[in-house]
Amino acid sequence: MNAFIWTIAVVTVLGLVLALVLYLVAQRFKVEEDPRIDEVEKAMPGANCGGCGFAGCRAFAEAAVKAPNLDNNYCPVGGNDTMAKVAAILGYEVKAKAPMVAVVRCNGTCEARPKVNEYDGYASCYVKSLLYTGDTGCAYGCLGCGDCVAACQFGALSMDPVTGLPVVDQEKCTACGACTKACPKRIIELRPMGPRGMREFVSCVNKEKGPVAKKACANACIGCGICAKTCTHEAITVEANVAYIDPAKCKLCRECEAMCPTGAIHGVNFPKPLDKDAVKERIKVRQQKAKEAAEAAKKEVTNE
Amino acid sequence: MSKLLVSPSPHIHSKVSTKSLMLDVVIALIPAVICSVVFYGWQELLVLGVSVASCVLLEWAITKYMLKQPSTIGDWSAVITGILLALNVPYTTPWWVIFIGAVVAIGVAKMTFGGLGQNIWNPALVGRVFLLVSFPTYMTTWNQPQGLFGVDAVSGPTPLGAIQEGLLQGASVQDLTAAYNYKDLLFANLGGSAGEVCALALLAGFVYLCCRKVIKPWITLSIFATVALTSLIFWSVDPTRFTDPLFNLLTGGLILGACFMATDYVTSPMSLWGGVIFGVGIGFLTMMIRYFGSYPEGVSFAILIMNSVVPLLNMWFKQKKFGRK
């Protein structure tokens, strides 16, 4: 019985003494920090993905507290909700940014872009890209080993076994940019999500001349420029034999998509399927009217 | 013509594969297996059969049904664990005890860590030590071998066990060891686990593995050297209390442990000096447990302890890089 009481007493006293020591040490060696850093960190999503450009959520919080405004600090994972909370804590203004999403700009499926050799090395796009230009006739297209899928911390990317291309789940995508950095071919781009998710983009990055690109892949952009000529919003440029749609100027009219001869321009999340014939008719009528108006104007000038 | 293959260099590969290495180890163990079956009879065959079958079956079932991955039994490593486990236990061990040993060896010591190549401790030894601690009676009853054609079994301790008991009762080591001669120890006429006897068969397997370049000899040789040196020092100081070097080299699971367990790739260091330190540690710990510990046999524990130190040895002892001091 004696031993029992002694044991309890000794252990209790030991525990109290050590607790006191720990408390004193914690007070003595406390690092004075701006308490707002902790508050901001609590508001962060806690993914530590690096999408903001800082090494984790705490690093972002430290930088945000030190910065004079929030112009250069944006958390793509938390988005506008998180930024509003951070702004409230720090007393800054923050403009809501349009949500972005990762877009895979290649449609070289197994069917459209046949393989011309068989890759037998380690299954990584980076290793494959160090070795050669790929196992298809297109030197710019997706290599299909899934470095982007491995890089995504949010499970938003997966490889489609039938097409051999990566697929983005826009619900899970946080636009952190990890996949854009992982892709050695620079095929993935962060583009605005678009109103109700609707967006237009050119699904090709092949810089070869038209016939060469088309020989390698049936879905290639051949740089014909019809899309650029059709677009009435000056949103499309053709450079190095490939077209690019500027998301800031694009008004989602889908006329370029209708006119594209190879189907390289894609529109996603539109409520109705594109009626190419109707759109082509509409464009023809508009261009006819414009031609007549131009001729009429010319006649007026010569008359005067 | 089918499409050309394209890969980074090199474009050829040596004939060696995991399976070929494991098969070589199995071949090296065959003399010891035959030896033990001849000395202990059909019961030993049963022990071996149950052990190997359990290990292979368990690994197959775990990989296929729990991990849902392709089964890995094709690399023969489960067979080796099965054989080593069987050689480490008495031939009278009941089949269900061996099965539990296999569950611990394969299920706990190997598969929970991630399968082949990921475990820290030698699976066969973990299985054996678990059985030793959980079923001490079965594991420490050593019957006199009757051979394939014998009938009666007589219980008795192993040489090491007898020495320890004798010492506790006050006898001197010289009197006790006089009962054995080295020829018997070498050629296995005494009680012990199947792996303790047949020293010559085990050594033959070891030489085979070295010639085939499957293992390098320095871990084993450093264990033997350390055991010999340590026991030499203690025996010279007090021959009445400590057994002599040759006795220590030939008894217990030392030869089996040094040749086949300590040299297991996964649980031993990668570099030369790492291996030597590993061997020295095992030898020293074995002798300390034998002389001063409460177990008569120390090789299993010594190897498991040194297995824990291997990651540190790999970090501290790296091979010399070209062109650097």
Added chain:
Amino acid sequence: MSKHTFSIGGVHPHDNKISRECAIQPLPIAPTVYISVAQHIGAPSVPCVAVGDKVKVGQVIAQPGGFVGAFIHSSVSGTVKSIAPRADLAGRAFTHIEIAVEGDEWVDTIDRSETLVTAIPDDPKAIIEKIRLGGVVGLGGATFPTHVKLSPPPGSKCEQVIINGCECEPYLTSDFRTLLEKGEQVVVGAALLQKAMGGVPCTIAIEENKPEAIAHIREVIAKLGYKDMDVMVMKMMYPQGGEKQLIDAVMHRQVGSGALPISVGAVVQNVATALAVYDAVQKNKPIVDNSVTVTGECFPKQANLLVRVGTPLQYIIDFLGGIPADAAKVISGGPMMGRAVANLQAATVKGTGALLFLTEKQTRRAPETNCIRCGKCADACPMGLEPFLLNKLSKAQDWDACEANAAQDCIECGCCLYSCPAQIPLLDNIRVGKGFVLGAIRARAAAAKAAAEAAKK
């Protein structure tokens, strides 16, 4: 005679020198050649001819693009058809000068006779200048401009010239045949190199599996009376011909990490380069052709061919009967360090030494399994590295740890992947780590240089 070898690592693939009896024959000239301007280490050369120009064999068609650069000469006579990007064997586009062949007219200054010219010029600088004008680059495969190698930075001194006749890669025999058939020219070339480096001793290193070459070269040296040149017999092991390994084996000195061979006083040149040096200095003949071994067990007609630079690979293959049906891989070079050809329309370059055909059984990789921590990769690595660790670190993208474990020292010989029982693609990942580490080292050096210059101001 005792055999010399390097001190760390190495593997023993079967040497498979099945084409060793094939004497070097000239390949008939292709109808069109495509000469790349980027066929050496350093800046790509700048074309100095225009479309429509008529050129002769040995005429300069591209100038060096920088200090580390080389002249490029036409290998045929004919008309320049285009100067445009064309895909190399990996599918990457480089500028090629396309020449439609007409006849075989050579530039007048080239001495095409078979007479052996043994008179060595007195002035080392003159020798190096002729090497530079001849567009000579390292023909062991690295294609480093030779005249740059022979011009050591101030403060370093050459103590020995080593001629690499090891040809340690399996299957390759063009260097062996060159030693047998053009041994005298090679020896004079070696003497020229000795003179260029200030009259230092020279060792010709030949592996023990070439006894005829060893005997012949010893005879030639004795006949020509070169006193400070000898032949050293090397143990048959891969990578005996690796520059750092060879210096270790011959001079027992190890070149430090990131350092050049000249830092230990060595200059190493391949046998084919020594021959090119002879041609450039004594015969005014620039590099317009090189010996290519075409081989492989599945290839019916083994051959050693003298091929004009810029010949399409498909032409060479067709001349010898086409690709065998069971060939699964075509390799430019040897099986350990050669490059798999993805594009058979590519043309040969100065560094092309072999075309190897391997069957699927010989070359298809087995599926990867768990690392069993056997350490065979570390035992095999000739640079004393730990490939199992570097593989893991590269996959985890830990470049700092890769640098701490010396990924930048890797010579990409392939011994690790060759030895791994678990079929792990070690070198594939280590290359990635090596690339990032070298990039980081270069960036640090550039930043340090910029900081030093800013401090000066």
